[in-house]
Amino acid sequence: MFGLFKTWKQLNERGIMGINRRNADYVLKYNKRNLYPYVDDKILTKQRAIECGIHVPEMYGIISTEKEISNLEKIVSQHKDFVIKPAQGAGGDGIIVIADRFEGRYKTVSGKIVSHDELEYQLSNILTGLYSLGGARDRALIEYRVSPDPIFKSISYEGVPDIRIIVLMGYPVMAMLRLPTRQSNGKANLHQGAIGVGVDLKTGLTLKGTWLNNIITKHPDTANDVAGVQLPDWQGFINLAASCYELCGLGYIGVDMVLDQEKGPLILEINARPGLNIQIANDTGLTLRTHAVERHLAELKKNDVKESVEERVKFSQEHFAASLPTTV
Template identity: 40%
Template structure:
């Protein structure tokens, strides 16, 4: 980063917060309930509100039995994520709902057990102002608990990841993904130990990553899961950018941070607004905010779509190159040309393959297998069949014994599995295969299956993708 490009707190406050954030708009951002009301009026998605508790009397009259098994409690004027409890039932739903309210227990985002008495104590602490900005009495509210989108599997063990976007003059200028950790106790708060991962504005791909606790440093993998952090493509990215601009227009804040989470069922939803957004986002992106803000200052942005287009044109970098430099892995698309190699490593055929991170292993069609010289193996397999009345354990044992037997006849056969269908039990051989993917030689165990009606004669599974990052938008 160039020093002059970095935005400091003083410059943020003097050059952007004060001139562009009017007092009424700032008060709105500091008031989560007022923000939720505004979002509801304008039709911008936000988690459903279950209840508001403004006083001890309200809590005494509140019917906790009407609450769902999982929910979130927040202080209205909380700061830095303090006072937020993300709760899920501690036992199966049927058993949980039969329990008297006073006997119910929940599991927090950090993995602790919370009793009903502790829940009540926490709400009273919120009302007393223990978590508010000025320490004044506050309001507690209860809202729907989000469910982690499956795209983040492996990127966090606890908690819900969220996305922070800095928006200025109707243009998203910088974004990062915040990933909870064991240290942050499931909270997507960098100051408490969460990770900040830079996002390319154009594509929504993750690039560089940092952590602040226990010491500030750049990282490549999630400390809890070992997952490579670069190269993840955020779903619904264009819609997320549009939402960040829509909420800026609705709030009247000229400079703000928008926090958005992606729910498994409901998609992107606004969590909250921040009129004094933190600046760690610059470290996560290895780029300064000041230079970007100055580039969009004074622009006439007439529509949400125009704001997104400007952001992508100005700040969409050569993310593929950056990801490859950081991860030391090749970026490939969802469909790639594969060259098949003979024993000497020379090309003998090629085919288009679908890159499928959802598949465990690589598979090829029977017609392609015959073309590559494995027809004799298929002919041999056709002489064997399994009794359809076998149990799964028996079928697995028979397939394993058959693999040992056939492996002695043809060393190219390394494994045999079975697939149960309406037609009975089908045997599927695994063979040794060498192929070239994006210039990298792969030595694999590939299963042969019937893919005749499908477009691609080969699927490359995740076991053979350890040297690659997959960009589904790459052509």
């Protein structure tokens, strides 16, 4: 029993955030329930982002009813590659990524050949709510397939790597690069076997990696080092993440972004309940950083001061650089 308490005490001293603390002290405190639809529904998120001038993957079409499923062929007729997503899906479930056409059929990013009927069947499953939060009826969106920047070729297996940045009240507090693997079927989802790699908020340089909750140094499929990679346009990414506070109004979020080789940084989605594995990848606790932001916010409030996106990013980069110790 004492050993368990000692372990808990050590985790607490390092500022490791657990699910209960995340939910009680951050999700419930900073995220107003009436604003959840703006992040839980990818279509609403995309439409709101476009209105705010924030770059997102182009939307080719929306399918809302069984009758509209027949519109799929027309929607994708001008595109050899595209992505089908449930609007209210979570964890990457229900997503189909089409990379090419083959003899009247479609080829997924993993090389599997699927028919048009199979895609329509998948759309039907999406509409019934098979992949949605809470099982409610859903909509499907068909959108541009991101072409990852070549820099990721040596440390990613198929699919598209993405970047998750946790943001508290507009202040970036921690970042992670998620790399697809063979086990994750080319998806950048940690629960399905993708790799999480910590990222230095100040420089955009990758740190340690975590795979299946274990610390790793090399990608299991490419055998290349996952640390020491400089992410291009890092300032663009971190500014984009910070600006999502104004976009959705939620105070505690995880912003998922990708780097397209032609279009640059793009927002994929915003998560109101971001996972906690990012702490393993960064070898530090979220609470150390969130407490620092909350102290800073209290000081600003006392002086009746509000900071811009650029000022918030500057604070985060000055206080949460990988080489700097952070205290509660």
